Amino acid sequence: xxxxxxxxxxxxxxxxxxxxxxxxxxxxxxxxxxxxxxxxxxxxxxxxxxxxxxxxxxxxxxxxxxxxxxxxxxxxxxxxxxxxxxxxxxxxxxxxxxxxxxxxxxxxxxxxxxxxxxxxxxxxxxxxxxxxxxxxxxxxxxxxxxxxxxxxxxxxxxxxxxxxxxxxxxxxxxxxxxxxxxxxxxxxxxxxxxxxxxxxxxxxxxxxxxxxxxxxxxxxxxxxxxxxxxxxxxxxxxxxxxxxxxxxxxxxxxxxxxxxxxxxxxxxxxxxxxxxxxxxxxxxxxxxxxxxxxxxxxxxxxxxxxxxxxxxxxxxxxxxxxxxxxxxxxxxxxxxxxxxxxxxxxxxxxxxxxxxxxxxxxxxxxxxxxxxxx
Numbered sequence: 001x002x003x004x005x006x007x008x009x010x011x012x013x014x015x016x017x018x019x020x021x022x023x024x025x026x027x028x029x030x031x032x033x034x035x036x037x038x039x040x041x042x043x044x045x046x047x048x049x050x051x052x053x054x055x056x057x058x059x060x061x062x063x064x065x066x067x068x069x070x071x072x073x074x075x076x077x078x079x080x081x082x083x084x085x086x087x088x089x090x091x092x093x094x095x096x097x098x099x100x101x102x103x104x105x106x107x108x109x110x111x112x113x114x115x116x117x118x119x120x121x122x123x124x125x126x127x128x129x130x131x132x133x134x135x136x137x138x139x140x141x142x143x144x145x146x147x148x149x150x151x152x153x154x155x156x157x158x159x160x161x162x163x164x165x166x167x168x169x170x171x172x173x174x175x176x177x178x179x180x181x182x183x184x185x186x187x188x189x190x191x192x193x194x195x196x197x198x199x200x201x202x203x204x205x206x207x208x209x210x211x212x213x214x215x216x217x218x219x220x221x222x223x224x225x226x227x228x229x230x231x232x233x234x235x236x237x238x239x240x241x242x243x244x245x246x247x248x249x250x251x252x253x254x255x256x257x258x259x260x261x262x263x264x265x266x267x268x269x270x271x272x273x274x275x276x277x278x279x280x281x282x283x284x285x286x287x288x289x290x291x292x293x294x295x296x297x298x299x300x301x302x303x304x305x306x307x308x309x310x311x312x313x314x315x316x317x318x319x320x321x322x323x324x325x326x327x328x329x330x331x332x333x334x335x336x337x338x339x340x341x342x343x344x345x346x347x348x349x350x351x352x353x354x355x356x357x358x359x360x361x362x363x364x365x366x367x368x369x370x371x372x373x374x
Contacts, residue, residue, distance in 0.1 A: 009035040014052045019097035022301035024217040057105040060098040068123030079127040091152035104301045135363030146339025169371040172272035174324040176365035182277045191259045202228045212291020247306040250299045253292045254310040
């Protein structure tokens, strides 16, 4: 199809809106108004809102397909540069908007994350010129995807050489050996959502249950209050809006998760071993509370500021407690470790691609100690 001026205007309008707002809140009429065109013009080129959304998503997928498949170079360093530069460029200019759109597509359409995960695997194998295992792929793609995108979106300087060092040399000086204690499930404690039972508590519990099972968009305030046996008016005595209600829930989930990890780490393990135990506990916790996982992922597109604070709080906790690491930049190390955990969660809970968590974590432990070798 010839890309007329109207087609381009509609595409750019949709790109702007979908990158700033979440999918469900953008309408065809809004895309047209923003482009200065009629609804009829929209339907001349596109069947519906989903078609134009997926067209934008496929732009970034095509970008990665081309970038990762063309990785070459006479040295590992050259090839790793090209791999990381491909990710960096995806967060600049118009592509930066597409990345925002793609992040929501990951949640709405799991097949896109499956495909991109496979593209990253191929890119990593092109870098190392050998087959790489699942742990190596998660180690590299987890830290590079999370760190680069998080740094770019927060407009922070990105140190490629330091990230390359972590990929090739590892993160921890401490050896990771005590897997019996790392995987010990005896006496695991699950913190309560809220200690006292109150109207506010019951509303929050109701929101967590419904947002986790139906999703934010398909749940309204009436559903929340009915489920908790209250009137709609009661809701607004405690919360300004459904959006602020979601923000509070995201903050609560973050506090509960950090508390769960903290109280279940073991004193007899070194910092690196407790890192692996933390990953193990993290996966256990979200498997036990899948609604938390669904809520936090959807909130990335509804209350972006609060979700960013969710990750900022984890970052601060990491920086305060890091020791025995091979790099002085604790913030970069913290985000690298967070990225590995984030994408491991997607791999295990969302994509269901992890067959044996313990074996994966044992392989990952080698990477944390030694990096990924040629």
